[in-house]
Amino acid sequence: MSVLIFIDQSEGHIKKASLEALSYGVKVAENLGVGAEGVALGSASEDLAALGQYGVKKIYHVNKATFNHLDAQAFTSVIAEVAQSSGAKVIIFSNNVDGKAIAPGLSVKLKAALVSGAVALPDTANGFVVKKTVFSGKAFANISLNTDVKIIALNPNSYPVSATGSGTAEVVSFDVKTDATKVKVTAVNKVEGEVPLSEADIVVSGGRGLKGPENWGMIEELAKLLGAATACSRPVADAHWRPHHEHVGQTGLAIAPNLYIAIGISGAIQHLAGVNRSKTIVVINKDPEAPFFKAADYGIVGDAFGVVPKLIEEIKKVKGVA
Amino acid sequence: MKILVCISKAPDTTTKIAFTDNNTKFAADAVQWIINPYDEWYALVRAIELKEKDASAVIHLVTVGEADAEPVIRKALALGGDEAIRINASSQDSYYIASQIAEVAKQGAYDLILTGKETIDYNGSCIGGMVAELLNLPYVSLATKLLLNGSNAVITREIEGGEEVCDVALPVLVSCQKGMAEARIPNMRGIMAARTRPLKVVEPVAADNLTSIVSFELPPAKAGVKLVPADNPAELVRLLHEEAKVF
Numbered sequence A: 001m002s003v004l005i006f007i008d009q010s011e012g013h014i015k016k017a018s019l020e021a022l023s024y025g026v027k028v029a030e031n032l033g034v035g036a037e038g039v040a041l042g043s044a045s046e047d048l049a050a051l052g053q054y055g056v057k058k059i060y061h062v063n064k065a066t067f068n069h070l071d072a073q074a075f076t077s078v079i080a081e082v083a084q085s086s087g088a089k090v091i092i093f094s095n096n097v098d099g100k101a102i103a104p105g106l107s108v109k110l111k112a113a114l115v116s117g118a119v120a121l122p123d124t125a126n127g128f129v130v131k132k133t134v135f136s137g138k139a140f141a142n143i144s145l146n147t148d149v150k151i152i153a154l155n156p157n158s159y160p161v162s163a164t165g166s167g168t169a170e171v172v173s174f175d176v177k178t179d180a181t182k183v184k185v186t187a188v189n190k191v192e193g194e195v196p197l198s199e200a201d202i203v204v205s206g207g208r209g210l211k212g213p214e215n216w217g218m219i220e221e222l223a224k225l226l227g228a229a230t231a232c233s234r235p236v237a238d239a240h241w242r243p244h245h246e247h248v249g250q251t252g253l254a255i256a257p258n259l260y261i262a263i264g265i266s267g268a269i270q271h272l273a274g275v276n277r278s279k280t281i282v283v284i285n286k287d288p289e290a291p292f293f294k295a296a297d298y299g300i301v302g303d304a305f306g307v308v309p310k311l312i313e314e315i316k317k318v319k320g321v322a
Numbered sequence B: 001m002k003i004l005v006c007i008s009k010a011p012d013t014t015t016k017i018a019f020t021d022n023n024t025k026f027a028a029d030a031v032q033w034i035i036n037p038y039d040e041w042y043a044l045v046r047a048i049e050l051k052e053k054d055a056s057a058v059i060h061l062v063t064v065g066e067a068d069a070e071p072v073i074r075k076a077l078a079l080g081g082d083e084a085i086r087i088n089a090s091s092q093d094s095y096y097i098a099s100q101i102a103e104v105a106k107q108g109a110y111d112l113i114l115t116g117k118e119t120i121d122y123n124g125s126c127i128g129g130m131v132a133e134l135l136n137l138p139y140v141s142l143a144t145k146l147l148l149n150g151s152n153a154v155i156t157r158e159i160e161g162g163e164e165v166c167d168v169a170l171p172v173l174v175s176c177q178k179g180m181a182e183a184r185i186p187n188m189r190g191i192m193a194a195r196t197r198p199l200k201v202v203e204p205v206a207a208d209n210l211t212s213i214v215s216f217e218l219p220p221a222k223a224g225v226k227l228v229p230a231d232n233p234a235e236l237v238r239l240l241h242e243e244a245k246v247f
């Protein structure tokens, strides 16, 4: 009996969200009094044994280049094989791009209950109940998993990475029958050099209040200073002021950074749905009645064009940047 | 070319979220139901666009829901689609819903099955992957573009920090999000035409529920915003640095 954690490295490095899932899975195992094991697919991009520092004892490595790109169906079948042969009772994913692709299929394959979007450790006092976000972050539901084997997909940014274990993990190569993938990846386009929005600790976001794309210089400068990613409201992306992948909200990306700075965004409910899980929200808006202030921790009522440049100067002082 | 689009009803995006029966039920009484935005804007509209290029294409819509889902599936039919199927069941368990959809899908022998990226109420992002596995089909999730090339689909999908293009032979199941299609609104002609299009109601097959909802809760109320005067951004920086400790 064990907890099996999917180590998501299919895009060349082990993502922060995957380390969160690893830390979470190790804790779940500890609470259940069982061992924590990992499973990684594809050529190892990093030293898997070093993941022992997060408390995982053993890692099954399916070392085939076929699995360097995601094919949900093939990954599902490989992970099912590993889970069955290792006797996993709980299987953990990050609820990120790969987790969303694989966990549902695995749920069917193993006929194991799945909770996706988990935000807390399972409550095992009375059955096996996991808290997850529902209604786009506007509420939580406590979900009971009613099967013997259980799958949890943990929301990014809802459990801290903790490197408390010591030593190295034993990496065991695991051979699988599955070899063919049906989904052939023909091109990968990554935004180079920028912090990916979904992984960013700090996000600086602009709305229609900024009037036009030519005014994004100060947003980018502020973001760069803070090591932040940039985001925007939907009308801004629709008007092509900013690229589509920056659109956050109900119909865009849902994010949960430590700090979200909203500049010239009114705070419509559909926008909030994508950002309301942020730990700290700062709003800069010239309208004191803007709904965003109700969801904010800190705010400045003022003209962005006056406030933001001054803010940049003050942060430079704190950071010791000339 | 036969396309199946999975349509879910969802509470209007401005709905106030509240619960009843000792926080075990969503207070759905006064709720205005809409087509789940991802299903409408991306999955359904892309299917319609594909049909506009290939008149021989057939679009079926499927929803798992009780009578209260009927206006929503009718509205979807008014946007486009040749026939709709409502599976007369209600469940919040993804496995149960997916089992129902898979049953309909098996009978229709579809080349392409489209779902939205997720429902905006229970946010599982699960149904697509489950239906694909039940049908033993490849699954491409979080797609932002979908083109057909003979008997293959060329799909662009989201990855962390970018996107990738992939090629897969039909049949395939694709979950759709922003980028997929151009927005459109139903016109009067569509609405009139939809009245004559068939809406079949079928009874569910036996399937298990693997999960159940124990209770709901609302997030704790925010302490309230701390306002800083516009001429003193230094104070904001101090608060973020020393109090919130975010940088």
Ligand SMILES: Cc1cc2nc3c(=O)[nH]c(=O)nc-3n(C[C@H](O)[C@H](O)[C@H](O)COP(=O)(O)OP(=O)(O)OC[C@H]3O[C@@H](n4cnc5c(N)ncnc54)[C@H](O)[C@@H]3O)c2cc1C
Pocket (backbone or CB within 6 Å): A206, A207, A208, A209, A210, A232, A233, A234, A235, A236, A247, A248, A249, A250, A251, A252, A263, A264, A265, A266, A267, A268, A269, A270, A271, A274, A284, A285, A286, A287, A290, A302, A303, A304, A305, B013, B037
């Ligand atoms: C089904 C549905 C889904 C949607 N999904 C999304 C979504 O995912 N994401 C999203 O963002 N929206 C979404 N929307 C749209 C949403 O309802 C709002 O229309 C949108 O968020 C408004 O964007 P905004 O705040 O940038 O613009 P506006 O509402 O126009 O607000 C601009 C703000 O800027 C302020 N401002 C103006 N000038 C200045 C200045 N000089 N300095 C400081 N502040 C200034 C104004 O006071 C105002 O508050 C959705 C809508 C629907 C119906």
Ligand SMILES: Nc1ncnc2c1ncn2[C@@H]1O[C@H](COP(=O)(O)O)[C@@H](O)[C@H]1O
Pocket (backbone or CB within 6 Å): B006, B007, B008, B009, B036, B038, B039, B043, B062, B063, B064, B065, B094, B097, B101, B114, B115, B116, B117, B118, B119, B120, B122, B123, B124, B125, B126, B127, B128
């Ligand atoms: N009851 C339902 N009937 C038909 N399709 C559904 C239903 N629920 C979800 N779907 C489809 O599955 C997608 C993902 O839903 P979910 O897994 O609930 O987030 C939705 O965008 C719909 O396309």
